[in-house]
Amino acid sequence: MNKPIESLRNAISFPKGVAYLNWASQGIIPNGSLEALDSMLKLRGRTDVDIVGHEFAATQKARELAARLVGASSEEICLTMNTSMGINLAAQAIPFEPGDDMLLLATEFPANAVPWHNLEKKGIKVRHLEAAGRHITPEEIESQIGPRTRALAISFVQYYDGYKHDLAAIGSICRSKGIYFAVDAMQGLGVCPFSVREIGADFVSCGGAKWLVSPYGTGFCYFSPRMLESTDWLPGCGWLAFEYIGHDFSSIINVERRAFSDARRFEVGTLPYHDFAAFNHSVGLLLDVGIDVVYSQVSRLYEGLVAGLTGISDITIVSDLEPSARSGILSFSSPDDAGLCDFLKENQVFVAHREGALRVAIHGFNSTGNIERLLTATAEFISRVRLRIKPCRNRAIRIVND
Numbered sequence: 001m002n003k004p005i006e007s008l009r010n011a012i013s014f015p016k017g018v019a020y021l022n023w024a025s026q027g028i029i030p031n032g033s034l035e036a037l038d039s040m041l042k043l044r045g046r047t048d049v050d051i052v053g054h055e056f057a058a059t060q061k062a063r064e065l066a067a068r069l070v071g072a073s074s075e076e077i078c079l080t081m082n083t084s085m086g087i088n089l090a091a092q093a094i095p096f097e098p099g100d101d102m103l104l105l106a107t108e109f110p111a112n113a114v115p116w117h118n119l120e121k122k123g124i125k126v127r128h129l130e131a132a133g134r135h136i137t138p139e140e141i142e143s144q145i146g147p148r149t150r151a152l153a154i155s156f157v158q159y160y161d162g163y164k165h166d167l168a169a170i171g172s173i174c175r176s177k178g179i180y181f182a183v184d185a186m187q188g189l190g191v192c193p194f195s196v197r198e199i200g201a202d203f204v205s206c207g208g209a210k211w212l213v214s215p216y217g218t219g220f221c222y223f224s225p226r227m228l229e230s231t232d233w234l235p236g237c238g239w240l241a242f243e244y245i246g247h248d249f250s251s252i253i254n255v256e257r258r259a260f261s262d263a264r265r266f267e268v269g270t271l272p273y274h275d276f277a278a279f280n281h282s283v284g285l286l287l288d289v290g291i292d293v294v295y296s297q298v299s300r301l302y303e304g305l306v307a308g309l310t311g312i313s314d315i316t317i318v319s320d321l322e323p324s325a326r327s328g329i330l331s332f333s334s335p336d337d338a339g340l341c342d343f344l345k346e347n348q349v350f351v352a353h354r355e356g357a358l359r360v361a362i363h364g365f366n367s368t369g370n371i372e373r374l375l376t377a378t379a380e381f382i383s384r385v386r387l388r389i390k391p392c393r394n395r396a397i398r399i400v401n402d
């Protein structure tokens with residue numbers, strides 16, 4: 001049976017009066033995860049335990065939990081240390097030929113652009129997708145796939161306004177056109193339901209530091225069965241990509257070795273095991289509640305935020321409110337976004353100022369009180385701007401309903 005959503009809120013020590021709505025920048029690491037990290041790290045100071053056994057158990061568990069998050073099997077997951085590592089693996093594993101091209105939105109977060117542009121040095125062209133409206137549609141993507149297009153890379157959720165792409169429709173187009181499909185899932189996993197089987201992606205890369213409320217240094221990448229079968233050249237290669245046939249670590253030189261047949265062959269060397277111990281606790285918390293339950297809670301809070309913002313003059317909601325396009329991120333603009341962001345921070349409401357709007361990132365750890373606090377402070381700021389009162393620098397407003 002799933003744990004109640006309240007178990008998330010209880011997992012973090014939020015100081016009274018703080019509304020943390022900035023998960024799209026950094027997740028807050030739950031107390032139990034910090035303890036798990038600490039326990040694993042402390043093993044490094046001991047002489048009387050099988051440290052490696054504990055460490056390898058932690059990474060195997062991390063692959064299993066990551067697999068559950070994306071609806072894959074653990075053999076299809078390799079651990080990385082951030083999103084960019086996985087995207088680089090994808091970019092290098094796709095069998096591009098000089099003269100091929102790949103498609104990308106010009107508005108991608110650079111983590112999902114730089115590794116692809118790096119291919120330009122090998123004669124691969126990166127073409128920017130063009131959309132008539134604010135967001136690209138699957139039909140527009142289909143019409144821009146050309147005879148030399150080999151791949152498409154896109155974010156699950158756009159980092160600046162939270163637009164959730166229809167990955168099932170995009171994946172189906174990629175399959176019908178025979179092109180590789182790579183997904184940067186950093187801004188959606190942990191808060192939005194996701195299934196690789198439904199979208200048919202070849203690669204999904206995600207870091208743990210945001211919505212997965214895990215330490216820096218954690219991440220993973222999913223490889224589809226066809227990529228696992230076809231990638232015999234290792235885009236990054238290291239000793240832990242291999243099994244040393246018939247041997248444990250007591251003998252690894254001058255013995256036959258073979259690259260793992262599963263996605264572990266894309267892991268290259270020792271990993272931050274203590275960080276993965278924390279990742280296991282954090283992702284376990286989310287999965288125990290259920291990502292669909294987290295998403296329902298977030299959707300309820302999102303609804304309340306939309307209703308409240310609509311009632312405040314001079315506020316424009318930037319995000320697409322179509323239900324299927326909603327994620328944990330809602331962006332809005334005001335007459336002075338930078339000023340409002342600072343004012344909110346002074347009042348213990350944490351959001352981010354991104355690409356000409358305020359980005360509110362709501363997770364299952366949040367409460368109605370957090371949204372009310374954001375709305376009250378925003379209304380206060382707007383009324384001060386309208387009355388041309390300098391928004392209080394030193395005097396925090398009093399807000400009930402924490």
Ligand SMILES: Cc1ncc(COP(=O)(O)O)c(C=O)c1O
Pocket residue numbers: 082083084085109111112155157158159184186187206207
């Ligand atoms: C869509 C997206 N991908 C990736 C990242 C981060 O990449 P990495 O985990 O490699 O630091 C971010 C934000 O920092 C992001 O918004």
